[in-house]
């Protein structure tokens with residue numbers, strides 16, 4: 762498998778609990794490299810655009826409110842098979858279904874306050890990275 766990049770977001774529930782370092786350690790310990798990183802607080806418009814694909818879902822408005830409620834950490838993770846590897850490190854979306862040792866099993870509060878987002882495909886990773894970073898902000 763070739764080198765890949767994926768977008769990671771450390772969500773407001775995690776920044777509020779001051780556990781960004783513990784989460785970043787999970788990525789680095791699994792061999793992913795952080796090639797871009799910034800802490801921001803999204804506007805409503807930014808969150809709506811990022812999660813546009815979910816706009817018909819019943820949880821969309823709550824998700825946008827949650828993602829704008831506190832700072833988040835946007836990161837580009839790079840490594841072999843990075844999209845799938847990051848999803849493995851994060852665990853299932855619902856922490857009740859997440860495997861032991863995963864970020865969501867250890868840190869998530871519930872399906873919404875689930876500590877991290879990760880791109881679900883290489884195609885979406887490219888789109889999401891483009892939404893969150895300028896090319897010059899990514900330094901491999």
Ligand code: CMP
Pocket residue numbers: 815820824854872873874875877878879
């Ligand atoms: P994320 O990977 O950021 O993508 C969409 C988010 O919607 C998801 O993680 C969850 O945090 C949130 N969400 C809230 N409720 C649900 C639900 N019922 N099913 C899926 N995702 C949900």
